[in-house]
Amino acid sequence: MNDRTIPSPPEPTTLVEAAYQRLRDDIVEGILAPGEKLRVEHLKDRYGVGAGTLREALLRLVSDALVLVQGQRGFRVAPMSLTDFEDITRTRVLLETEALRQSIQAGGEEWEAKLVSAFHLLSRAEDRLDQDHAVVAEWELRNRLFHESLIQACPSRWLLHFQAILYRQSERYRRLSVFRRPIPRDVHAEHQALFEAALRRDADAAAAVLREHILRTLEAVRHMPRDFFTLRP
Amino acid sequence: MNDRTIPSPPEPTTLVEAAYQRLRDDIVEGILAPGEKLRVEHLKDRYGVGAGTLREALLRLVSDALVLVQGQRGFRVAPMSLTDFEDITRTRVLLETEALRQSIQAGGEEWEAKLVSAFHLLSRAEDRLDQDHAVVAEWELRNRLFHESLIQACPSRWLLHFQAILYRQSERYRRLSVFRRPIPRDVHAEHQALFEAALRRDADAAAAVLREHILRTLEAVRHMPRDFFTLRP
DNA sequence: GCGCTTGCAAATCTCGAAATTTTGTGCTGT
DNA sequence: ACAGCACAAAATTTCGAGATTTGCAAGCGC
Numbered sequence: 293m294n295d296r297t298i299p300s301p302p303e304p305t306t307l308v309e310a311a312y313q314r315l316r317d318d319i320v321e322g323i324l325a326p327g328e329k330l331r332v333e334h335l336k337d338r339y340g341v342g343a344g345t346l347r348e349a350l351l352r353l354v355s356d357a358l359v360l361v362q363g364q365r366g367f368r369v370a371p372m373s374l375t376d377f378e379d380i381t382r383t384r385v386l387l388e389t390e391a392l393r394q395s396i397q398a399g400g401e402e403w404e405a406k407l408v409s410a411f412h413l414l415s416r417a418e419d420r421l422d423q424d425h426a427v428v429a430e431w432e433l434r435n436r437l438f439h440e441s442l443i444q445a446c447p448s449r450w451l452l453h454f455q456a457i458l459y460r461q462s463e464r465y466r467r468l469s470v471f472r473r474p475i476p477r478d479v480h481a482e483h484q485a486l487f488e489a490a491l492r493r494d495a496d497a498a499a500a501v502l503r504e505h506i507l508r509t510l511e512a513v514r515h516m517p518r519d520f521f522t523l524r525p
Numbered sequence: 526m527n528d529r530t531i532p533s534p535p536e537p538t539t540l541v542e543a544a545y546q547r548l549r550d551d552i553v554e555g556i557l558a559p560g561e562k563l564r565v566e567h568l569k570d571r572y573g574v575g576a577g578t579l580r581e582a583l584l585r586l587v588s589d590a591l592v593l594v595q596g597q598r599g600f601r602v603a604p605m606s607l608t609d610f611e612d613i614t615r616t617r618v619l620l621e622t623e624a625l626r627q628s629i630q631a632g633g634e635e636w637e638a639k640l641v642s643a644f645h646l647l648s649r650a651e652d653r654l655d656q657d658h659a660v661v662a663e664w665e666l667r668n669r670l671f672h673e674s675l676i677q678a679c680p681s682r683w684l685l686h687f688q689a690i691l692y693r694q695s696e697r698y699r700r701l702s703v704f705r706r707p708i709p710r711d712v713h714a715e716h717q718a719l720f721e722a723a724l725r726r727d728a729d730a731a732a733a734v735l736r737e738h739i740l741r742t743l744e745a746v747r748h749m750p751r752d753f754f755t756l757r758p
Numbered sequence: 759g760c761g762c763t764t765g766c767a768a769a770t771c772t773c774g775a776a777a778t779t780t781t782g783t784g785c786t787g788t
Numbered sequence: 789a790c791a792g793c794a795c796a797a798a799a800t801t802t803c804g805a806g807a808t809t810t811g812c813a814a815g816c817g818c
Contacts, residue, residue: 305596306771333799342773344577347801351584357686363538364779366800376682383683390619449609450616453590454687539801566769575803580771597809599770 311339311349319358319369320463330359330367356460374514377465381510384458388506389499391443391451396495399445404491410434410441411487418480432467438483442490442502465513474515477508544572544582552591552602553696563592563600589693607747610698614743617691621739622732624676624684629728632678637724643667643674644720651713665700671716675723675735695739698746707748710741 304310318324336346350367353359360368395403417431436459446452482505489498537543551557569579583600586592593601628636650664669692679685715738722731 308771309596331799332801343800344774344802345772347581348584348771351581352587354585355588363542364800366780379681379683383681383687386619386623386684448612448616450612450691451619454616458683541801564769565771576770577772577804578802581801597770599810 307341307345308348308352311341311346312352314339315349315353316356316358316460319353320460321467322464324369326369326372326464328369330369332366356457358460372464377462377513378510380458380461380465381506384455384462385503385506387451387455387458388439388443389502391446391448391455392490392498392502393495394448394451395443395446396490396493396498398447403441403445406444407438407441407487407490410438411483414438414483415480418483428467432463436463438487442486442498462509466509469509469512469516474512475508477512482508540574540578541581541585544574544579545585547572548582548586549589549591549693552586553693554700555697557602559602559605559697561602563602565599589690591693605697610695610746611743613691613694613698614739617688617695618736618739620684620688620691621672621676622735624679624681624688625723625731625735626728627681627684628676628679629723629726629731631680636674636678639677640671640674640720640723643671644716647671647716648713651716661700665696669696671720675719675731695742699742702742702745702749707745708741710745715741 304313315324324330330350332343332346332350336343339346339349341349347367350359351361354361354367358370360370362368399407414431414434414437417427417434420427421431439459440456443452443455482501486498486501486505489501537546548557557563563583565576565579565583569576572579572582574582580600583592584594587594587600591603593603595601632640647664647667647670650660650667653660654664672692673689676685676688715734719731719734719738722734
């Protein structure tokens, strides 16, 4: 949990941390499928660590609610469902609009500068989205950094902590919907409206745009087929 | 993380779970002081488990934000401060009033019955608070169950999950202020007003009472001496 | 006196063996 | 066909030894 800074992805100092990061990516990307049993005895070879080390990495993923643990029955990838995504989305709206309001209120020129920069990088990645599907990871990273920079100046570490958890949760759903375009959507225009409202310090407008933006992803996911959440990518 | 049910404290099925519960209690009660280094090599004897098992228990406490972990430097009890308690409180107000609104909207007669029961038990414990300081643990448990029953029917598992984390966090502060009475306060009357507003399904009133109730604890803690957060009980 | 280096004790991290629990399969009885 | 039981295989949990890292004190040089 960060104090008030945006985490650059730190180089892992321990094998646990390295395995944790790899596991997290594999879960978010769906390589480890929702609901899948995580057999320590098998996975330790895949991630190149001992059983105890892998257990520790999995326990750290429990913090992120990406993994469920049950005594004597081991670990399992947290399931995905439309119902859960609705909950994630609504809770995220509640938290993130509040964090955004606080950030707009507290943020100075340094916050603006980082926001401008993050928006610029995101725009560049969005230019490329139509041309090359291989850049989804880059877009996702810049999308995250953009949203993080919006709320970066929020003084509440708890809001930021919970938002980060929910953001990661929603990433699993977003990764699977961003290309399929189930509903007409100009994601870039949404980001731009959000950016401009924030930059002109209009907290009400920014919160409203953010709310619509987040809900629109929910709407997109609602149009995905029912087995969407259980298939591997 | 619970799905939608209130956890009865489950009997531990593993040594990790047992150590986790004991460690959590010791942290919340201040026996393990805020900021204190948690030396695995020492504590494993105290809790009667091996080093690896204790590490796992500590990692589970990281989920609760009661313990901080840093690679190669081990574990530390999360610090307490007035600033953090303010953040906890404000975030809790945001989340818990929303959870209460949803609970009031969704709750049926079963929810009412449990609420009535929880309020009754809490009232009994509050009768005893003036007579016997040894019952703070009982009061704290019933206080928690009362607050949990208020929001029990909220359909959002994420709101409930985050509220539970924040509730546990605030317990550390509340345990240290409930007897000292730094400000005049009738806690029982506050609980009663909350109970009655909820029971008559007045979501706006209930949310307002809850907000004031939570903020009043913050006000109490504000009046504690500055070294309040670092001394053992 | 201060900063840097070195060495050692203490602590942390990791691994894999052993103990324990769960799961799956086959057999028997109703 | 279904339920219960026994047993073996698979998986989980735990422990402690060994490898690695960190923290601290002492010594040295400026």
